[in-house]
Structures are given as C-alpha cells and as structure tokens.
Amino acid sequence: MKHDDQxxxxxRRQPPREVPVGWRNEILSAARIAGLRPSTRDPQxxxxxxxxxxxSTFFRPHSLAWAGLAAVxxxxxxxxxxxxxxxxxxxxxxxxxxxxxxxxxRQQKLLLAELVExxxxxxxxxxxxxxxxxxxxxxxxxxxx
Amino acid sequence: MPLDLERLxxxxxxxxxxxxxxxxxxxxxxxxxxxxxxxxxxxxxDLLANACDERPFLxxxxxxxxxxxxxxxxxxxxxxxxxxxxxxxxxxxxxxPDEAAFRTELSAxxxxxxxxxxxxxxLKLWAGLTFEEIAATLEIPPNTAAxxxxxxxxxxxxxxxxxxxxxx
Numbered sequence: 001m002k003h004d005d006q007x008x009x010x011x012r013r014q015p016p017r018e019v020p021v022g023w024r025n026e027i028l029s030a031a032r033i034a035g036l037r038p039s040t041r042d043p044q045x046x047x048x049x050x051x052x053x054x055x056s057t058f059f060r061p062h063s064l065a066w067a068g069l070a071a072v073x074x075x076x077x078x079x080x081x082x083x084x085x086x087x088x089x090x091x092x093x094x095x096x097x098x099x100x101x102x103x104x105x106r107q108q109k110l111l112l113a114e115l116v117e118x119x120x121x122x123x124x125x126x127x128x129x130x131x132x133x134x135x136x137x138x139x140x141x142x143x144x145x
Numbered sequence: 146m147p148l149d150l151e152r153l154x155x156x157x158x159x160x161x162x163x164x165x166x167x168x169x170x171x172x173x174x175x176x177x178x179x180x181x182x183x184x185x186x187x188x189x190x191d192l193l194a195n196a197c198d199e200r201p202f203l204x205x206x207x208x209x210x211x212x213x214x215x216x217x218x219x220x221x222x223x224x225x226x227x228x229x230x231x232x233x234x235x236x237x238x239x240x241x242p243d244e245a246a247f248r249t250e251l252s253a254x255x256x257x258x259x260x261x262x263x264x265x266x267x268l269k270l271w272a273g274l275t276f277e278e279i280a281a282t283l284e285i286p287p288n289t290a291a292x293x294x295x296x297x298x299x300x301x302x303x304x305x306x307x308x309x310x311x312x313x
Contacts, residue, residue: 007305011301016166016235016236016271018162023158027180028151028154028183030183031184031187034184035184035188
C-alpha cells in the first residue's frame with residue numbers, strides 16, 4: 001500500500017506543461033473582440049446549423065452503411081419504373097375518340113344494359129308445407145312403409 | 146460588473162491547458178477549446194456568477210467544449226483513443242535524464258488510457274479535485290469517478306512499474 005502511495009505521489013509531482021506564452025495575447029484579444037461584438041448568428045441559422053451538425057454526427061460514423069442503403073433504394077426505384085404497367089402509359093398516350101365512335105360505344109352500352117336487365121327474376125318456389133305431427137308418428141310411418 | 150478576463154486567464158489557463166492537452170492529445174485542439182472558453186466568457190459575463198468555485202466550473206466548460214469539438218470532428222472522434230496513444234509531451238521538460246524518461250513514459254502511458262479514465266486521473270492528480278468535484282465536472286456519479294481513477298491508476302502502475310522501480 002505504501003508502495004502504491006509513493007507511486008501516486010510520484011505521479012502527482014510531475015509538473016504539467018505550461019501554456020505557450022504567445023497564446024495569452026491571442027486568446028484574450030479574440031475574446032475581447034467577440035465580447036464587444038454581439039452574436040451575429042440569428043436563432044434560425046443557429047437552429048439550422050445545430051440540426052445539420054447533429055445529423056452529420058449521426059450519419060458520418062456509418063457513411064458506408066447509409067450509402068449502401070441509398071443505393072438499394074435507387075435500385076428498387078429503377079426496378080419499379082422498369083416494371084410499370086405499359087397499358088396505363090398507352091392509355092395516356094391514346095388520341096381522343098371521334099364522336100361517331102362515341103355514339104357506337106354508347107349504343108353498345110345501352111344494348112348491354114337492356115340484355116342484363118331483361119330476364120325477370122323467377123319466383124322462388126314455396127317450401128312444401130309439412131303437416132305438423134309428433135316425431136314418433138313420422139318414425140312410425142317410415143317403418144310401416 | 147465587467148468580467149476580468151485577464152485575471153481568469155492568469156489564474157486558470159495553465160490548469161485548463163494541462164487538462165485539455167491531456168484529454169484531447171492535440172495542441173491545436175487545446176488552443177481552439179481554450180479560446181472558445183474565453184470567448185464564451187466574454188460574451189456571457191454572467192456565466193460565472195452562480196459558480197461556487199471557478200476552477201471546477203471552468204474545467205467543466207473545458208471538458209464539454211472538448212467533447213463537442215470531438216463530436217464535430219466526426220470520424221476523428223471515432224479514432225480518438227488511437228490519437229491519444231500518439232507521442233505528445235504533456236509534462237514540463239527537465240534536465241534530469243531519469244525524470245525526463247519517466248515523464249515521456251508517463252505521457253505515453255496516459256495516452257494509452259481510455260479518454261474517460263485519462264480525464265479522471267488528470268483531474269485527481271494534477272488539478273487536485275476531489276471525487277465529488279470530478280463527478281460534478283464530468284457529470285458522472287462519484288463512484289464512477291473513483292472506479293475510473295482506480296482502473297486508470299492500475300494501468301499506469303503496470304505500464305510504468307519497470308521504469309519506476311529502476312529509477313526509484
């Protein structure tokens with residue numbers, strides 16, 4: 001234990017380096033100038049820069065992972081665009097129909113509607129009325145048949 | 146009442162410099178953070194108004210500013226521990242060759258410690274703070290400060306024992 005205390009005391013006795021002499025004037029001049037001048041950063045800029053700093057702190061350590069994720073999204077987007085339904089594009093590019101064609105289509109639609117509505121619904125068959133009688137009678141009828 | 150920046154610098158700059166140099170292991174970063182602290186004090190003279198003791202308060206400012214700087218550097222902070230192991234003279238030079246060798250080894254051994262242990266060891270040994278003050282400065286529980294100190298000191302002891310026994 002005494003040996004440990006001596007070691008600790010030995011460390012404590014080592015004098016740390018002094019501040020370089022030239023720093024005093026430089027640092028105090030910079031501080032005085034900054035103290036005279038009001039802070040020029042408006043709160044919005046400050047908030048924005050803080051946000052950017054926070055985001056960069058978050059993204060930078062795993063930049064490769066984020067770049068990989070972004071590349072995957074680009075590939076997914078490209079595949080999505082490549083496999084889009086071509087009929088939708090064709091329909092969008094089609095020229096408008098002529099009035100004659102519209103008339104024919106309208107007639108066909110009316111005809112189809114008539115065909116669909118014409119058959120009258122059949123009357124549902126009425127369920128056969130069974131005379132009410134006790135179950136024992138029904139069984140008896142089966143055995144005697 | 147205007148803040149006496151000169152007095153603050155003369156009384157505390159040495160301690161702040163030593164802590165920052167040991168913590169950041171980079172003289173440029175140390176200068177940037179030290180200047181940032183004094184600019185902050187000049188812009189907000191009331192900052193020290195509620196501080197019971199100036200030294201721990203300023204060390205806390207220094208620690209937080211150094212952490213912010215490391216975070217802003219992003220990738221660099223990732224390799225902070227590795228940079229810590231680089232050769233850097235954190236102690237005063239001396240004409241005694243034994244002492245000079247011990248200081249060089251001690252500086253290198255401190256660089257090999259994790260930054261959180263290095264900060265506690267420095268504040269305890271060279272800033273003379275108690276564990277309670279260290280805990281308040283680094284915003285950690287006092288028990289954590291004590292255990293980090295113990296682990297850090299054990300590592301230094303193992304690393305420096307051959308040289309220490311030789312020159313004792």
